[in-house]
Amino acid sequence: MMAALEVRGLKTHFFTRNGVVKAVDGVDLRIEPGRVLGLVGESGSGKSVTGLSILGLIDPPGRIVEGSVKLDGQELVGLDRDAARRVRGRKIAMIFQDPMMTLNPVLRVDTQMSMALRAHESLSKDSIRERSLAALGRVGLPAPEQCLTAYPHQLSGGMRQRVAISIALLHSPSVIVCDEPTTALDVSIQGQILQEMQRLGAELGVALVWITHDLAVVSSLAHDIAVMYAGRIVEHGPTEDVLAHPRHHYTRGLLDSVPGEGTPGEKLAQIPGSIPALIDLPPGCAFKARCGRADGACETMPEIADLGQGRGARCVHPLEAA
Amino acid sequence: MTRRDASPFIRFCSEFAENRLALFAFSVVVIIVGAAILAPLFTPQDPYDIGKLILGDARRPPGYVGRGGYVHLLGTDAQGRDLWSAILYGLRISVQIGLTAGAVAFVVGGALGVVAAFAGGRIEALIMRFVDLQLSFPTILLALVISAILGQGKWQLTVALVASQYAYFARTAHGAAVAERAKEYVEAALSTPLSSGVVVFRHILPNCMPPLIVVATVQIANAISLEATLSFLGLGLPVTHPSLGMLIANGFQYMLSGRYWISIYPGIALIMLILAINLVSDQVRDQLNPRLQR
Numbered sequence: 248m249m250a251a252l253e254v255r256g257l258k259t260h261f262f263t264r265n266g267v268v269k270a271v272d273g274v275d276l277r278i279e280p281g282r283v284l285g286l287v288g289e290s291g292s293g294k295s296v297t298g299l300s301i302l303g304l305i306d307p308p309g310r311i312v313e314g315s316v317k318l319d320g321q322e323l324v325g326l327d328r329d330a331a332r333r334v335r336g337r338k339i340a341m342i343f344q345d346p347m348m349t350l351n352p353v354l355r356v357d358t359q360m361s362m363a364l365r366a367h368e369s370l371s372k373d374s375i376r377e378r379s380l381a382a383l384g385r386v387g388l389p390a391p392e393q394c395l396t397a398y399p400h401q402l403s404g405g406m407r408q409r410v411a412i413s414i415a416l417l418h419s420p421s422v423i424v425c426d427e428p429t430t431a432l433d434v435s436i437q438g439q440i441l442q443e444m445q446r447l448g449a450e451l452g453v454a455l456v457w458i459t460h461d462l463a464v465v466s467s468l469a470h471d472i473a474v475m476y477a478g479r480i481v482e483h484g485p486t487e488d489v490l491a492h493p494r495h496h497y498t499r500g501l502l503d504s505v506p507g508e509g510t511p512g513e514k515l516a517q518i519p520g521s522i523p524a525l526i527d528l529p530p531g532c533a534f535k536a537r538c539g540r541a542d543g544a545c546e547t548m549p550e551i552a553d554l555g556q557g558r559g560a561r562c563v564h565p566l567e568a569a
Numbered sequence: 570m571t572r573r574d575a576s577p578f579i580r581f582c583s584e585f586a587e588n589r590l591a592l593f594a595f596s597v598v599v600i601i602v603g604a605a606i607l608a609p610l611f612t613p614q615d616p617y618d619i620g621k622l623i624l625g626d627a628r629r630p631p632g633y634v635g636r637g638g639y640v641h642l643l644g645t646d647a648q649g650r651d652l653w654s655a656i657l658y659g660l661r662i663s664v665q666i667g668l669t670a671g672a673v674a675f676v677v678g679g680a681l682g683v684v685a686a687f688a689g690g691r692i693e694a695l696i697m698r699f700v701d702l703q704l705s706f707p708t709i710l711l712a713l714v715i716s717a718i719l720g721q722g723k724w725q726l727t728v729a730l731v732a733s734q735y736a737y738f739a740r741t742a743h744g745a746a747v748a749e750r751a752k753e754y755v756e757a758a759l760s761t762p763l764s765s766g767v768v769v770f771r772h773i774l775p776n777c778m779p780p781l782i783v784v785a786t787v788q789i790a791n792a793i794s795l796e797a798t799l800s801f802l803g804l805g806l807p808v809t810h811p812s813l814g815m816l817i818a819n820g821f822q823y824m825l826s827g828r829y830w831i832s833i834y835p836g837i838a839l840i841m842l843i844l845a846i847n848l849v850s851d852q853v854r855d856q857l858n859p860r861l862q863r
Contacts, residue, residue, distance in 0.1 A: 304756070333762055335761055336757075341757075345753075353577075362763060
């Protein structure tokens with residue numbers, strides 16, 4: 248099957264006064280229609296910049312220096328401004344964390360939806376209303392008609408995020424990049440929205456790139472997972488396999504840091520140290536300073552090793568397969 | 570329907586009505602403006618018609634029955650003008666100039682500020698540094714210089730007021746628009762083929778309105794008092810069309826001879842109008858301040 252989105256060797260660097268920040272430094276992703284890819288990593292790992300790079304939303308001093316992003320076979324890197332604008336919102340959409348920031352507080356939902364529709368198509372008032380209602384109905388909003396004439400402040404956080412999602416769905420894009428869209432919501436709403444998204448992705452054949460730091464979210468939603476560290480993907484594979492038997496020491500550490508059913512008062516496990524500064528990253532594996540298994544062999548940057556069954560890990564000393 | 574569901578404008582009005590003082594001030598503004606607009610209906614004399622002025626009735630105290638056969642409620646000035654009529658006609662000019670200057674400054678300044686924020690780079694630097702430069706001079710000085718160059722007259726005065734006041738609107742609009750420009754919905758709109766006009770007028774501008782409205786209410790009061798100041802100094806309107814400022818200036822020399830009414834009554838009218846506008850604008854500011862939102 249042709250991939251909905253294929254990212255090859257993507258490098259996004261920020262040219263700051265203090266030096267070059269290699270926020271994304273060689274990322275490969277591939278996702279097929281109707282599937283969900285979880286892009287996991289801690290703050291500063293480059294997962295959000297990857298998402299923005301896919302849509303070409305990197306502002307100076309940042310720039311995509313290398314690599315390719317193919318959407319349904321169409322190359323997006325290097326598109327001129329107008330061509331990129333015709334793609335964004337129609338063939339690829341993005342959902343952000345805070346729906347209070349993504350919806351304009353002074354415009355009613357119907358106005359914002361009609362603007363999103365008219366940006367790409369010329370439609371009659373009736374068909375705008377029809378498509379807006381259909382999109383709102385699809386995301387499980389109980390009263391789409393009332394929602395249509397509401398201002399964002401009249402909606403709850405969960406409803407707002409659903410509205411944002413339905414705006415993203417208006418043009419039936421091939422890919423939606425979701426940058427932690429459920430982080431700001433409480434757990435029960437989060438669960439509902441994850442379920443809706445999973446259903447929508449499968450029904451409409453939309454490929455979802457789900458950026459998050461929350462492994463619990465990924466485990467319940469994503470078919471595949473890619474773990475990012477310091478601008479690179481360090482491990483990828485089918486979600487269940489990766490979470491059950493991680494092969495990279497960083498993934499292991501992340502899983503161990505999830506507070507589980509420990510005894511109260513017991514010290515929580517954590518990865519020692521913090522993510523290195525991305526300016527002048529020392530050569531070799533970026534994780535070596537925090538890794539218990541590091542030795543002389545880690546002084547050269549390992550490539551992603553193919554471990555079979557769709558799995559790969561960027562490690563000289565991968566953990567044993569179970 | 571609860572108040573939360575009503576449209577923003579209706580919510581704004583019902584909140585405004587909760588403050589008795591502001592409501593009272595607003596009705597004072599409405600009455601004064603109404604009386605000023607309909608001045609010919611409430612006045613016994615046209616104070617601008619020199620042919621009808623009777624010099625023999627000059628400087629008469631309030632309550633004097635003149636040769637025209639009517640009572641001079643607030644007395645007469647040095648040219649024999651009925652003060653009550655002169656005040657209403659003067660208010661008419663003041664309100665007219667204040668509102669026009671305020672509205673034009675609002676549009677010009679608001680547009681400049683939003684354009685500067687939206688365009689960024691050199692255009693922004695050019696516009697905003699010029700505005701900063703202008704704000705570093707006292708408003709009255711600038712208004713004086715411009716009206717001295719342009720001469721007397723209604724539109725000359727309006728131009729002088731606009732030129733000295735638009736900078737406040739530009740500054741405010743720029744600040745609000747820069748904050749708005751960074752919001753995700755603006756970035757989202759810009760990243761699709763929506764035209765820049767739609768983004769500026771539908772997304773950015775409406776979000777800049779609350780602070781602009783607050784500045785507008787304050788600046789209209791300022792425009793009126795600035796107009797009075799310029800007229801007081803003899804730079805405003807021709808002597809044959811005295812506005813409030815000139816009435817005060819004309820009566821000034823008679824103050825010590827006991828003929829207080831020529832200056833005092835126009836002064837009271839001016840103070841009432843400006844105070845009422847300021848009370849209204851205080852309430853508007855409190856309501857539009859996001860930090861005080863209840």
